[in-house]
Amino acid sequence: MKRKNNHISVILAKVKRPCGARISSISTGSPIHRMRAGSRCGGDRSGMTRGRKNGFSTIEFLLYMGIFSILIVVLMQVFFTILDSQLSSESFSAVDQNGRYLLSKLQYDISQASSITTPASDGAQSSSLQITVNGLVYIYSLTSGGDLQLVNNGVTDVLTGYDASMSALTFKRVGLGTGNDTVQINFTLASRTVQHSQKAEIKSYQTTIGLRE
Numbered sequence: 001m002k003r004k005n006n007h008i009s010v011i012l013a014k015v016k017r018p019c020g021a022r023i024s025s026i027s028t029g030s031p032i033h034r035m036r037a038g039s040r041c042g043g044d045r046s047g048m049t050r051g052r053k054n055g056f057s058t059i060e061f062l063l064y065m066g067i068f069s070i071l072i073v074v075l076m077q078v079f080f081t082i083l084d085s086q087l088s089s090e091s092f093s094a095v096d097q098n099g100r101y102l103l104s105k106l107q108y109d110i111s112q113a114s115s116i117t118t119p120a121s122d123g124a125q126s127s128s129l130q131i132t133v134n135g136l137v138y139i140y141s142l143t144s145g146g147d148l149q150l151v152n153n154g155v156t157d158v159l160t161g162y163d164a165s166m167s168a169l170t171f172k173r174v175g176l177g178t179g180n181d182t183v184q185i186n187f188t189l190a191s192r193t194v195q196h197s198q199k200a201e202i203k204s205y206q207t208t209i210g211l212r213e
Contacts, residue, residue: 091191091201094163099189099205102148102159102166106185109138109150110209116181119173129171129183131211142169148187163192174208182210 113131118139128141139151143158146165150157160166168188175181184206191201 087193088201090163091193094161094191094193095189095201095203098161098164099203101161102187102189103205103207105150105159106140106207107209109133110183111212113138113211116173116183116211119171119183122173122175122181125170125172127169127171129185140171142166146190160189164189165192166190168204182208184208 110129110131112133114134115132116130117132117137118128118130119126128139130137130139132138136153141149141151143149146160146167148159148166148169150159166187166189168186170186172184172186173181174184185208186204186206188202188204190203193200
């Protein structure tokens, strides 16, 4: 009788049964068969668990990458906006400061001049200005690099700053050749600082200054 039971146990152990299934009415015999069956069931479940974990990790990684990319784009836009605003402020300041200084310098020198040599006659227009101040010859002219220079007694001074350039400089003499002659001055200043939007600050100036009486 015992031999028959052992034979049946061996057969049942070799049959692959579903995980979790129990045979209560028949002894499974050797504990080795029970261990093998248990290890197979446990291995299948762990494989499925690893698959699910790997799937969730990939989705989370893609989600994090998407959020990170959006954040980088937003930060870059904010950065360029701040940078453009700063460059715009610097460009405006450069043009404004240079313009006020040049107008003040021209106003002072011309108002102290006793005569105008260039432009030579009433209504004449020139790209340079030559005046006489206290017996000294002052010559204003524009260089090829966009700088306003003053030559005084053999000494050359550059009047425009490094952050601005000048163009369209003209001097027009207005008057009758008397001590009341005036000079009409036109010029344009542009900042050398270029914004992120590739725009430079540009401003045109016009003034009329009379010689001293």
